[in-house]
Amino acid sequence: MKLEVNGFNVFSIVLVCFISSAIFIFIVKKIALHINAIDIPNKRKVHKKPIPRLGGLGIFLAFLLGYILYGSVTTQMISVLIGGFVIILTGIVDDINPIKARYKLICQIISAVVVVYYGGLYFTNITLFGYAFYFPEWLNMILSTFFIVALVNAINLIDGLDGLAAGVSSIYFLTIAILGYFLNQLGGIDIILSLIMLGSTLGFLFHNFPPAKIFMGDTGSLFLGFMIAVIALLGYKVATVTSVIIPLIILFVPIFDTILAIIRRVLKRESIGTPDKEHLHHQLLKMTASPTKTILIIYFINSIFSTISILFALGNGELAIVLYIVVMIFFLFLVLKTNILFDHNKKDRISK
16 A cells, blocks of 8 residues: 555655754744743753743644645634634743633633534544443533543643653654554545644654753643644544544553642642642653653653554454553553652652
8 A cells, every 4th residue: 555645645744744843943943032932940840941932833833834735625624723723822822921721721622612613523422442422412512622622731731841742742643644554544634634743743853852952832732732632533533543542542641640630639639720740750750860761761651552552443452452451550550659649758849
């Protein structure tokens, strides 16, 4: 089978978006410095020197170029572009002058509502391990809106180390593209967007891998989470990803970390929107004392879950479930070695 999408070579799509993203980042870096969109280090930060943020704008510009070159105009894609603009504008404002979490949440809901209600992009049923659950259309729309907002925040929360959010997102986009190849669905819009986003994100990662020269900021983390959710919903529509469990397995690490963050803050009687520095990547950083080793460990864990998801989608359900349980036990053992839920040394607790 030729590695082509709508007549375009798969590798050329990724390469063009990679090069354009890498170039755009140089320009965005100068813009960030000019408008003072800079992350200043303090006791709450991991980095030690001022770093420009707003790198997500470069990812978005490369995505737009990729869409112009390789995408198609549909109502769904128009809704994705509108929702994406809302997310990007929210991120840009926050990267220049931080805004309250509730206002960012409102903007995330607006972007999700545009995609779900205007674009008609939502679950018609929820399939888990071969069992389909059917709900009224209005409930499916609400669940889909929640799905988008949840993934947006999951990626936003793991954006705490150089190269982490971009690397995890790249693994997701690559996995979806591989699934498209094996399931003979390379023409699906979700696969096209995955390839565009893979190249665009890797172009940014070229500048962001430790030691980072630029941060993606909320502009990038919110947009990556948004596109991950959109691609999952699009894949569901065209049957490339045959179950909602597939994207959840691929993104197990950020989703699990988000759940733990919510539990941790509830136990501390804090608002779930209260930032802290006790996420999984922070816990691993305490163990390794190396940002590079930490993100490579998370890359490895995420890649294992992605491999399991591919096996599951290809019909090796029993093997996938066994492997999933084994990896889950190992992962939970690793988590229990940390104080991710209970901070036993309150003096070392630092806000994000």
